[in-house]
Amino acid sequence: MLKFFFLFASLCLLGACNQTYQQNGHKTSDALTRVKALDYYKVNEPVENLDNDVPNPLSRDNKVFLPGRTFVYNYTYLKNNQPQTCVVTVDQSGKGGLIPWKLSPQPQYNELNHPVEQIRLRVCKTKAHTSLANEQTIIKYEYWNKKGRILIPxxxxxxxxSSQIFLHPPRGYAFLMTEFNPFPIIKFPLKLGKTWKNENHIPPSMVEELIKIDEVAVRTIQYTIDSKTLLKTTLGDLVCYKVIASSKGQINGQPKESKLHAFFNEEYGFVKLNYTNIDGSLLTFDLMDIIDDKLVSK
Known part of the structure; x- marks a missing residue:
C-alpha cells in the first residue's frame, strides 16, 4: 500500500504544480516566467492551493498534523564539509520555463538571488482543490527568508x-535530493526494534533538474525503531523515538545508498531529520516552532 502512496504522491505533486508552475526542471507558466525579481515575494497562490469549504475527513482524527497547524523548520546543508544555502535565482536567459536554484556557501541577497532560510509545513484545513485529499491530509511546503515567502508553496x-504516519518531505529546489532518501515514516504501536520495508519508484522526469537518470529508479528502504531518547529542541526537552532507515538501489547502473535518522515525538511529530544523501552530502531539518490556527467552522 505504501508503495502506491510513494508513486501516487509523486504523480499528484507533478500534476498540482503543472497547474501554475513547477520547480527543478518542470515547466512554469508564461505568467510566472515574467514575474520580476522584486516580485518573487508577491506571488499569489493559485486557487488550486487554497482551502475550500469541504472538510477533509481524513484529517479529523489527526493527533500531530492538525488542520491549520504550521511546522517551522530550519535546515543545514553540508557538502564536502562546507555549509551551503539553497538560493532561488532568476532566469536571465530570456527563455523562461524554469525556476533555477543553486547551492551557495556565501549566499547574497539581491534582486537575482533569494536564499532559502526556513521551510514551513502548513496543514490545510480542508480538502483544498485536489483529488490527493481523497487519500491523504493535504500539506503545503513554503520556502521563506527574512523578506518573506519565496514564490508559491x-x-x-x-x-x-492509527497504524502509521507517512510524511512526504520538502522536495522543492535543492531539497529535491530527498526524493532519493527514505521518507519520514513511523509505525504504530511504537515499539523498540520494530522493522518494516518500503519501495520508492522515481520517474526520470521527477528529478531531471537534479540528476539525469536513464530509467525509473527503484529504491528499497529498510526502517528500524532503534531507540528512545531525550532530545533538546527549541520546544523543550522532548522524548523521541529514533528511527534509522536506509535506501538502496541502482542509479544509472551504479549502486547508491542514502540514510535517514529521524526523531519522532508523539505530540510534535518529526522534530529532527538527519539525512545522508546519495552524493554524500548531509541535510538536516530541525523543528523550531509550531503555530496552531483556528479550524474552519463545519
Missing amino acids: LLTGVVED
Whole structure:
C-alpha cells in the first residue's frame, strides 16, 4: 500500500504544480516566467492551493498534523564539509520555463538571488482543490527568508492514521535530493526494534533538474525503531523515538545508498531529520516552532 502512496504522491505533486508552475526542471507558466525579481515575494497562490469549504475527513482524527497547524523548520546543508544555502535565482536567459536554484556557501541577497532560510509545513484545513485529499491530509511546503515567502508553496500530502504516519518531505529546489532518501515514516504501536520495508519508484522526469537518470529508479528502504531518547529542541526537552532507515538501489547502473535518522515525538511529530544523501552530502531539518490556527467552522 505504501508503495502506491510513494508513486501516487509523486504523480499528484507533478500534476498540482503543472497547474501554475513547477520547480527543478518542470515547466512554469508564461505568467510566472515574467514575474520580476522584486516580485518573487508577491506571488499569489493559485486557487488550486487554497482551502475550500469541504472538510477533509481524513484529517479529523489527526493527533500531530492538525488542520491549520504550521511546522517551522530550519535546515543545514553540508557538502564536502562546507555549509551551503539553497538560493532561488532568476532566469536571465530570456527563455523562461524554469525556476533555477543553486547551492551557495556565501549566499547574497539581491534582486537575482533569494536564499532559502526556513521551510514551513502548513496543514490545510480542508480538502483544498485536489483529488490527493481523497487519500491523504493535504500539506503545503513554503520556502521563506527574512523578506518573506519565496514564490508559491508546493502542495503534497501526509498520511496519519492509527497504524502509521507517512510524511512526504520538502522536495522543492535543492531539497529535491530527498526524493532519493527514505521518507519520514513511523509505525504504530511504537515499539523498540520494530522493522518494516518500503519501495520508492522515481520517474526520470521527477528529478531531471537534479540528476539525469536513464530509467525509473527503484529504491528499497529498510526502517528500524532503534531507540528512545531525550532530545533538546527549541520546544523543550522532548522524548523521541529514533528511527534509522536506509535506501538502496541502482542509479544509472551504479549502486547508491542514502540514510535517514529521524526523531519522532508523539505530540510534535518529526522534530529532527538527519539525512545522508546519495552524493554524500548531509541535510538536516530541525523543528523550531509550531503555530496552531483556528479550524474552519463545519
